[in-house]
Amino acid sequence: QQQVKQSPQSLIVQKGGIPIINCAYENTAFDYFPWYQQFPGKGPALLIAIRPDVSEKKEGRFTISFNKSAKQFSLHIMDSQPGDSATYFCAASGGYQKVTFGTGTKLQVIP
Amino acid sequence: ETGVTQSPTHLIKTRGQQVTLRCSSQSGHNTVSWYQQALGQGPQFIFQYYREEENGRGNFPPRFSGLQFPNYSSELNVNALELDDSALYLCASIERGGTDTQYFGPGTRLTVL
Numbered sequence: 768q769q770q771v772k773q774s775p776q777s778l779i780v781q782k783g784g785i786p787i788i789n790c791a792y793e794n795t796a797f798d799y800f801p802w803y804q805q806f807p808g809k810g811p812a813l814l815i816a817i818r819p820d821v822s823e824k825k826e827g828r829f830t831i832s833f834n835k836s837a838k839q840f841s842l843h844i845m846d847s848q849p850g851d852s853a854t855y856f857c858a859a860s861g862g863y864q865k866v867t868f869g870t871g872t873k874l875q876v877i878p
Numbered sequence: 879e880t881g882v883t884q885s886p887t888h889l890i891k892t893r894g895q896q897v898t899l900r901c902s903s904q905s906g907h908n909t910v911s912w913y914q915q916a917l918g919q920g921p922q923f924i925f926q927y928y929r930e931e932e933n934g935r936g937n938f939p940p941r942f943s944g945l946q947f948p949n950y951s952s953e954l955n956v957n958a959l960e961l962d963d964s965a966l967y968l969c970a971s972i973e974r975g976g977t978d979t980q981y982f983g984p985g986t987r988l989t990v991l
Contacts, residue, residue: 860980871920
């Protein structure tokens with residue numbers, strides 16, 4: 768079954784904190800794992816993505832950790848800012864095929 | 879390089895009506911996918927178009943149909959609208975053979991009354 772499970776559903780951190788969002792997948796055919804950031808009323812915007820042959824990827828304040836054997840991956844946001852307040856979706860796909868999204872995590876960063 | 883654009887931004891229809899949503903893919907992207915995002919949910923895959931043909935479909939009834947044109951732009955048509963069709967409809971484009979990244983448009987907010 769092509770599911771992506773995401774937790775937590777919501778998260779509140781103070782400015783400077785490090786929110787962590789976790790995801791797990793089942794389909795081993797997935798070979799591309801993007802994270803999307805979505806603000807209210809807007810479309811999802813690509814934040815960072817990883818492939819299963821890499822265990823960690825950093826881009827600015829965003830880091831993905833990937834555990835292929837456990838079929839789990841997570842997003843860490845370093846030095847979080849109020850402007851990071853948004854809904855975050857983990858996702859998975861196989862090549863150019865459809866993207867399967869997690870259920871989303873609503874992040875609130877308190878000043 | 880232009881991004882993915884969608885029109886209209888908002889749309890209000892009544893139950894039973896038909897609606898057409900439009901999408902222009904990002905420059906150079908030959909594959910377009912459509913997603914439905916209900917309030918508070920993640921986007922759900924409707925279908926994908928490549929070379930003007932449907933190339934994969936999610937769990938949506940046949941009253942959801944689409945088209946892709948030679949310039950790679952696309953339309954999503956929904957017939958016999960139901961209240962549950964109220965959602966944000968997202969278009970995403972991808973360049974096959976590229977990075978596998980799907981770039982999303984801003985969406986069309988459809989409200990069915």
